[in-house]
Amino acid sequence: MMFEPPIPVLLPHGLFDEDGRCHRQGELRPLTGRDEWTLAVAGDRPDPRAVSELLASCLGRLGDYPRVDAALTSALTRGDRHHLTLHLRARMYGDRMSLVARCPAPGCGAMADVDVRLSTLAPERPDAAPEVLSVALPEGRAEVREPTGEDDAVLADVAGPRSERSALLWSRLVEVDGRPLTPDGWKALPAKSRHAVAVALAEGTTAPDLGLLGRCPRCAAWLELELDPFALLARELRGGAARLESEVHCLAFHYHWSETDILALPRARRWRYLELLRNELEGRPLVDGWS
Ligand SMILES: [Zn+2]
Incomplete structure (x- = not known):
């Protein structure tokens, strides 16, 4: 298909605006070649800010926000960002996925396949979620919110022991009796x-x-693994980077388009032009039924 329509996606949590209204209904557009390339070279652990840029470029709208930028996608919860990334992955490579893990049992070490369906990992949640969760503590009423992309970006900038980073994160998420906490608090x-x-x-x-x-x-030992959706998509795109380069080469060579213009196309459109080009070069009809 030459033109891929955006697909609707309902965020599990959603973004709450200043009036307390929640915006959950988004539209997911396909990645462009530029997005694919950016994530392919982002390394094993893509920076949270790079993920925000990527999500902004493929989230067409969100609720009443007609335009989505990186400031908005960084304010989404980590869970919503994972949800979007799993749907992007399913759109590009399909719903089924096979991961390989090494058995941790002493003396075994065999490689095992773990099969997953992304739709079961990231199902649609019709029920609205609260903006914050409340807990009654002896110290007062605590309110805790889910971590966001912005929290992850702040943490990525901070070195130091795990306990300090963890205290920093919790201090950002929790208020007690309406008062923010410091990491020491x-x-x-x-x-x-x-x-x-x-x-x-x-x-x-x-x-x-x-x-x-x-x-x-x-x-028959049990294997446990934790999926990182950003790292997964980056790894798969890295595996396709050589093919993307050859697609750019082939389209630039024959159509004389610039690299920028070719990378602005989503994969389905690049592949369709390559198919037309092959038909042309092999002397076949461009479109079935046409001479
Ligand atoms: Zn084993």
Whole structure:
């Protein structure tokens, strides 16, 4: 198909505006060649800001926001960003996916396939989610929100031990009796209170559950793995980078289009032009039924 219409996608959490209205209904456009290339060279762990740019370029609209920019996609929850990325992946490569993991059992180490359907990982959630979750603590009423792309971008800039980074994240997510916390304020809460907040978020989250289970084919041990949707899509696009280069070469060589113009096309359109070109070069009808 030459022109791919945007597909509707309902975010599990959605973006709350200043009036408290939630915007969940989005439109997902196909990635352009430029987007594919950017993510293909982004490395194993794409930077959260690069993910925001990518999501902004393929999210056509969101609720009452007719235009979506990176500031808006960075304000989406991590779960919504994972949801969108899984749908992008399914659109490009299909709903089924096979991951390979090494068996952790001592002395085994066999490679096991774990098959996943992305639609079961990121199902549509018709029910609206609350903007924040509330927990009653001895210290007061805590409100916790889901982490966003902006939180992940801030964390990516901070070095230091895991415990410090974790305290920084929680201090951004949690307020007690309407008062924001500092990282030290979070650490000063009793362990029981911190645990209660973490449990409330884990139970109330709308994020896709990315923990996968498989069975070792040799020793039948259980394998657990955690899917990172951004890393997955980046890895698959990296695998197609050489093909993308040859597509640009072939279209530029025959049509004399610029690299910029070719990379502005989504994959389906590039492939359709390549198909027409092959028909032309092989002397076949360009379109069935035409001479
Ligand atoms: Zn095993």
